Amino acid sequence: MPADEHLGPQFFHGTDAELEPGAVLRPGKEVGKNNWGNEEASGHHVWMLTDPDYASAYGRHVYEVKPEGWTVNFSEESGHTEEMESSKEWEWITPRARVIRKHA
Numbered sequence: 001m002p003a004d005e006h007l008g009p010q011f012f013h014g015t016d017a018e019l020e021p022g023a024v025l026r027p028g029k030e031v032g033k034n035n036w037g038n039e040e041a042s043g044h045h046v047w048m049l050t051d052p053d054y055a056s057a058y059g060r061h062v063y064e065v066k067p068e069g070w071t072v073n074f075s076e077e078s079g080h081t082e083e084m085e086s087s088k089e090w091e092w093i094t095p096r097a098r099v100i101r102k103h104a
Contacts, residue, residue: 009050009090009092010050010064011048011049011050011064011065011066011067011092011097012048012049012050012051012052012055012062012063012064012065012103013025013046013047013048013049013055013058013062013063013065013097013099014049014055014056014057014058014059014061014062014063015058015059015061015063016059016060016061017059017061018061019061019063019099019102020099021099021100021101021102022098022099023098023099024068024096024097024098024099025046025065025096025097025098025099026046026095026096027043027044027045027046027095044095045093045094045095046065046067046093046094046095046096046097047074047091047092047093048065048067048071048091048092048093048094048097049090049091049092050090050092051090052064052103055103061102062102062103063099063100063101063102063103064099064100064101064102064103065097065098065099065100066097066098066100067092067094067096067097068094068095068096068097068098069094069095069096070094070095071092071093071094072092072093072094073090073091073092074091074092074093
């Protein structure tokens with residue numbers, strides 16, 4: 001399902017956790033793995049990606065999520081925009097996100 005420019009981009013979150021629609025993701029261990037793969041996340045935000053295939057690298061389950069609160073395009077903030085432009089693997093952060101559905 002493509003993003004609607006009036007609604008903004010679709011966001012995805014990869015995790016090993018089994019989640020139900022409506023579940024709220026918060027920073028911490030229940031969010032999943034950090035960027036290095038084996039350590040538990042302990043940051044201050046939830047990671048979201050606009051590419052579900054890329055999100056699958058962070059866990060065996062990928063969920064479409066809706067951010068709750070502010071969102072920051074981490075790719076732009078971190079200066080990764082040039083390398084990410086061609087792949088569309090945009091990384092976003094938010095203080096919390098709600099699970100909409102499991103991505104097929």
